[in-house]
Amino acid sequence: MGRFKNFVPEGVIPATLLAFNEDFSINEAETRRHLSYVAGVEGISAVTVNGHSSEIHACNFEEQTRILDITMDEIGDDVPVIAGVYADGSHEAARIAKMSEAAGASALLCFPPHSLGMGGVRHRPEMAHAHFNTIAAATDLPLIVFQYSDELAYSLDTLVTLSETIPSMKAIKDWSPAQVHERHIKVLQSLSRPINVLSTNSAWMMSSLVMGAKGLLSGAGSVIADVQVELFQAVQAQDLARAQEISERMWHATNAFYSDPFGDMHNRMKEALVHLGRQDKAVVRPPLVKLTDAEISGIGEAVVAAGLPGAADATREAAE
Numbered sequence: 180m181g182r183f184k185n186f187v188p189e190g191v192i193p194a195t196l197l198a199f200n201e202d203f204s205i206n207e208a209e210t211r212r213h214l215s216y217v218a219g220v221e222g223i224s225a226v227t228v229n230g231h232s233s234e235i236h237a238c239n240f241e242e243q244t245r246i247l248d249i250t251m252d253e254i255g256d257d258v259p260v261i262a263g264v265y266a267d268g269s270h271e272a273a274r275i276a277k278m279s280e281a282a283g284a285s286a287l288l289c290f291p292p293h294s295l296g297m298g299g300v301r302h303r304p305e306m307a308h309a310h311f312n313t314i315a316a317a318t319d320l321p322l323i324v325f326q327y328s329d330e331l332a333y334s335l336d337t338l339v340t341l342s343e344t345i346p347s348m349k350a351i352k353d354w355s356p357a358q359v360h361e362r363h364i365k366v367l368q369s370l371s372r373p374i375n376v377l378s379t380n381s382a383w384m385m386s387s388l389v390m391g392a393k394g395l396l397s398g399a400g401s402v403i404a405d406v407q408v409e410l411f412q413a414v415q416a417q418d419l420a421r422a423q424e425i426s427e428r429m430w431h432a433t434n435a436f437y438s439d440p441f442g443d444m445h446n447r448m449k450e451a452l453v454h455l456g457r458q459d460k461a462v463v464r465p466p467l468v469k470l471t472d473a474e475i476s477g478i479g480e481a482v483v484a485a486g487l488p489g490a491a492d493a494t495r496e497a498a499e
Contacts (some may be wrong), residue, residue, distance in 0.1 A: 182251075183259040186285040188323050188350040189375050189393045190224030191408045192261065193400025196449055197233035197246065199462040205242060209458055211253045216457055217401060218254035222408035224394065226254060227288055229263035232398030232445045233289075236265070237464040241258050243275065247282045261323065261396075265291040269310045273317035279379075286321040286351060288396070289314060291331040300330065305339045311345055321349040323377065323396070325389035326363070328354045335359075335366060342367065342374045350375040352396045357386065364391045382437045385426035388414040398444065402451045403432050403487065428485050435481035446470055447478055454479045455489045 193219050195435050196210035218226050224300050229235050231241050238246065250260055258312045262279035266272040276287055291300070292310060299306050315322065320388040324341065326332060328399075332355065333341075351367065352359055353376050360380065366392065367374040379389035388395070388411060400407055406429050413422035436447045449461035449469060463469070482490040 183285045186225070186259045186321060187375070188225070188261070188286055188377060188396075189227050191221060191222060191394060191404065191411050191424045192225045192227055192377065192396040193220070193404040193407070194230045194396060194477055195231040196398075196400045196401045196445060196452065196458075197228075197238070198458060199464060201460070201462060203462065203464050205245065205383045206460075206462075207249055208268060209460075210246070210249060213401070213452070213458060214250055214253045217404055218258050220259035220404040220408065221231070222412065223258065223404055225259040225261050225285065227261040227263065227396060230288060230398070231263075231267065232401055232429070232448070233263075233281065234445065234464055234467070235263055237467075240271075240275070240278075244278055244282070247284065248457065249280060249292075251283045254323045257281050261286045261288050263288045263290065265290045268472045271315050272310065276314050276318040276320070280320050284320060286316065286323060286349070287314070288323045288325055290325045291327055291333070298330075300333055300337075303390040304334065304340075305358055307333055307337055308341065308344070311341055311348070312330075315345045315347050317348065320446070322347050323350045323352055324348060326351045326353045326355055328356060328359075330397045332359075335362060338363070338367060338374070339370070340398075342370060342372065346372075348374065350377050350393070352377045352379050353392070354379050357383070360387060360392075368393065381433050384433070385410060385414070386428070389422075398448060399436055401435055401445075402436075402448050402455070403429060403485070406432075432487065433485035435478050438477070442476055443467070444472065447474070450475050451482050451487075454482055454486060457489075 196205040262284040375393040377396040378392040410425045452458040
């Protein structure tokens with residue numbers, strides 16, 4: 180088990196970014212600085228690494244292992260760490276799961292393998308069962324199923340059956356559109372063994388939380404975890420006016436992060452951290468590429484409009 184026994188995935192869980200040097204190697208010092216900052220935000224429940232926001236698609240097994248080792252060394256005694264399991268083959272996913280448990284992770288975020296595409300999810304749900312059974316056999320850690328919004332989205336029936344047959348399944352990270360998302364909340368959280376729904380719909384987070392999601396797991400938390408905590412707590416307290424005020428402020432940042440093309444969202448978050456003085460550089464690994472100067476400038480304006488700590492000072496310094 181992880182260092183935090185009986186960890187329950189709920190509340191505000193930021194997914195962190197990964198810093199690179201100009202030669203695309205991992206910048207361990209800046210990664211540690213980022214991890215420390217995010218883990219220090221009061222009110223978060225855990226921190227996620229080796230996910231979309233850390234460009235996991237571009238990191239090999241050895242790098243994933245190193246990232247988790249760095250994370251555990253830097254913040255592992257302070258907050259629960261959730262490790263991503265990103266692999267197209269189930270046995271490779273099990274290998275990553277074993278490594279993550281040995282490193283001290285407290286839970287696993289399991290991405291859908293792209294090998295389930297081309298109709299596999301819809302017509303061969305037994306493939307999903309084979310994948311998660313293989314992972315569950317390799318580790319006792321709690322599993323969070325990443326529910327996509329595209330052809331890799333599991334049906335609700337599949338999610339319910341998985342929850343009934345895999346006791347270690349504890350939550351889903353839900354990227355579903357609004358009507359499906361609300362159905363997941365109502366059904367999965369009402370099972371005899373409830374499955375928590377963690378929203379990753381950062382572009383409409385207030386609506387998602389008002390629907391009743393038990394928390395959120397979001398890459399935007401790499402930049403605005405403090406605002407996410409404020410929003411989550413306001414919704415929990417049923418303070419609608421306060422939640423609306425926070426959501427209005429948050430919109431400036433999330434609208435900038437999640438604009439088209441959607442795949443640049445974490446690229447934009449890196450630029451936001453540079454603007455805020457929390458990272459030295461915003462380097463992404465190919466096939467991601469550097470944003471244009473105009474878009475970078477717009478991101479700076481967005482974090483100022485959102486009132487993020489340090490944003491106005493950074494803008495003032497850049498103008499001098």
